[in-house]
Amino acid sequence: MPSAYFTPDHETFRASVRRFLEREVAPHAERWESERRIPREIFRRMGELGLLGILFPPEVGGAGGDLFHAVAFLEELPRSRMGGFCAAISVQQFMATRHVWNHGSAEQKRRWVVPSIEGRAVGALAVTEPDAGSDVAALRTRAERRDGGWVVHGAKTFITNGADGTFFTLAARTAPDRGARGISLFVVPADAPGVRVARRLEKLGWHCGDTAELSFEDVRLPADALIGEENAGFGYLMEAFQLERLCSAAIAVGSAIVCLEETTAYARDRQAFGRPIAEFQTIRHRLADLATAVEAARQLTLHAAWLLQHGHPAVRECSMAKLFATETAKRVADECLQCYGGYGLMEEYPAARFFRDARPNTIVAGTSEIMREIIARRMLE
Numbered sequence: 173m174p175s176a177y178f179t180p181d182h183e184t185f186r187a188s189v190r191r192f193l194e195r196e197v198a199p200h201a202e203r204w205e206s207e208r209r210i211p212r213e214i215f216r217r218m219g220e221l222g223l224l225g226i227l228f229p230p231e232v233g234g235a236g237g238d239l240f241h242a243v244a245f246l247e248e249l250p251r252s253r254m255g256g257f258c259a260a261i262s263v264q265q266f267m268a269t270r271h272v273w274n275h276g277s278a279e280q281k282r283r284w285v286v287p288s289i290e291g292r293a294v295g296a297l298a299v300t301e302p303d304a305g306s307d308v309a310a311l312r313t314r315a316e317r318r319d320g321g322w323v324v325h326g327a328k329t330f331i332t333n334g335a336d337g338t339f340f341t342l343a344a345r346t347a348p349d350r351g352a353r354g355i356s357l358f359v360v361p362a363d364a365p366g367v368r369v370a371r372r373l374e375k376l377g378w379h380c381g382d383t384a385e386l387s388f389e390d391v392r393l394p395a396d397a398l399i400g401e402e403n404a405g406f407g408y409l410m411e412a413f414q415l416e417r418l419c420s421a422a423i424a425v426g427s428a429i430v431c432l433e434e435t436t437a438y439a440r441d442r443q444a445f446g447r448p449i450a451e452f453q454t455i456r457h458r459l460a461d462l463a464t465a466v467e468a469a470r471q472l473t474l475h476a477a478w479l480l481q482h483g484h485p486a487v488r489e490c491s492m493a494k495l496f497a498t499e500t501a502k503r504v505a506d507e508c509l510q511c512y513g514g515y516g517l518m519e520e521y522p523a524a525r526f527f528r529d530a531r532p533n534t535i536v537a538g539t540s541e542i543m544r545e546i547i548a549r550r551m552l553e
């Protein structure tokens with residue numbers, strides 16, 4: 173299908189990503205899901221194939237791609253058949269490493285970004301706390317200057333790659349009374365003394381993905397663990413939110429496409445009352461409505477990506493894309509499951525996993541309610 177956004181080069185890249193996922197990742201989905209783990213070797217393999225540094229320049233081992241290479245990659249990730257895998261990989265290359273790349277020193281990039289691109293390091297972005305989720309500015313983890321370095325105390329929760337990651341891009345309070353203007357970002361090795369995985373969290377969906385609660389007690393960091401400028405962390409987080417939301421939207425679109433493909437094949441095959449269920453108008457029209465919604469979500473996401481690529485802030489469009497694509501993917505997963513009848517609830521069919529894996533997307537990277545607030549603010553204030 174011709175596209176205003178993707179060139180033949182993007183499509184060749186997309187095809188290679190799809191081949192890799194279908195051959196080397198999807199066949200392991202059941203095992204990784206039941207073991208609740210993504211093996212470290214797959215990060216290394218993806219590093220070898222150049223799939224973990226799409227937006228980074230070749231000088232540091234990246235692929236030097238543009239945002240549409242990233243979007244093609246993100247749309248394909250759900251071919252892994254694991255929402256947890258999509259989350260782990262996108263956090264690694266588009267979130268945790270992004271802040272180090274955007275604002276870190278040459279030494280921080282050498283130490284953390286280069287091995288992440290190679291798949292030897294796995295990064296996590298540690299912002300959310302038990303009492304500070306949507307309200308990022310309320311975070312309480314403290315980083316205090318001491319003996320020429322920093323000492324960190326606090327707790328983080330719901331952190332993707334938190335238990336098995338090798339480093340955290342950590343948001344901590346460096347000025348107690350300055351709200352959003354008192355937050356800084358740090359890079360923290362996961363094996364630093366005082367860092368503890370308090371709990372691996374069991375959750376609805378994303379089963380192979382590692383989501384952890386972390387504790388930081390008297391964690392001593394050198395002065396150069398600070399990323400960029402002191403107290404500028406909230407701004408860095410805000411600036412990166414558009415890419416985060418775009419990642420969520422593109423993954424949601426990709427997962428809805430795969431879910432619809434599977435369901436269409438099932439509807440052609442499954443017989444009831446002596447004919448394929450695809451011949452019942454209620455099923456056909458449902459599939460047509462869902463395909464239309466997915467196409468709309470996709471075009472909105474691509475438009476937001478285009479704006480971002482061309483230097484527009486695209487806050488409104490990235491928020492709309494995140495809201496609409498993740499809500500659409502949730503609806504697609506729900507209505508597709510209905511098309512499977514009782515088999516939709518059985519683990520040996522794909523619908524059950526699509527259903528539970530679609531659920532976190534309207535909560536992570538900013539809830540749907542927060543997306544609506546951002547959009548409404550731009551209309552009303």
Ligand SMILES: Cc1cc2nc3c(=O)[nH]c(=O)nc-3n(C[C@H](O)[C@H](O)[C@H](O)COP(=O)(O)OP(=O)(O)OC[C@H]3O[C@@H](n4cnc5c(N)ncnc54)[C@H](O)[C@@H]3O)c2cc1C
Pocket residue numbers: 263296297298299300304305306307329330331332333375378383532535536537538539540541542545
């Ligand atoms: C599987 C998973 C992976 C995650 N990965 C990461 C990660 O890697 N790193 C990280 O830092 N965080 C991560 N998170 C955290 C995620 O970003 C937060 O859960 C999310 O931002 C919501 O915060 P909360 O859970 O504290 O909900 P709350 O902020 O407590 O919100 C509760 C409810 O109130 C609504 N609400 C809150 N404020 C408003 C408002 N102003 N207007 C209207 N409604 C509002 C919300 O929409 C929601 O419905 C992850 C979460 C999950 C579940």
